[in-house]
Amino acid sequence: MDDLQRRGTAIREEVLGTGHVARARAGVTAFDAPFQELITEAAWGRVWARDTIPLRERSMLTIALLAALGQDAELELHLRATARTGASEADVMEALLHVAIYAGVPRANHAIGIAKRVFAERAD
Structure with missing residues (x-):
């Protein structure tokens, strides 16, 4: 290697x-x-x-891009990774608000639903 x-x-x-x-x-x-x-x-x-840039910011960029592109499986993976990158739920929402403005409300709305599920599962 x-x-x-x-x-x-x-x-x-x-x-x-x-x-x-x-x-x-x-x-x-x-x-x-x-x-x-x-x-x-x-x-x-x-x-x-x-x-x-720190992992937190890379995480937020990645989440925004994956949400904008509708890449649900990768989005879920990176939402789970926020526990290790330091991006908070509030950080994720900020990224998804940008998605709503620059990539469209339906993409952001769909990603928010995925994030709510992932964060709820993590809280259990």
Whole structure:
């Protein structure tokens, strides 16, 4: 494993949790291994690992983008990750208010429903 893979894996585990990363790795096949390598290096090792903004802000940006694009499964994953990134429920709402203005009320409304469910499950 090269340095970019190590750094990407470390930040991915910090944000998503070691359990999630272990489950993702366990499911890797020869077919999707190149994709997993790409996201570990590019998304996690190059972008998320940068020290220009903290994880909290990266988390909020990611949530806003995923909500705007309607990527529900990834949105849910990153909403769960806020417990580790430091983004609060109030931070998430601020991000989703921006989604409403810049990407549309229906996208934000749908994402708010997902966030309410995720945060309620976390509170149980």
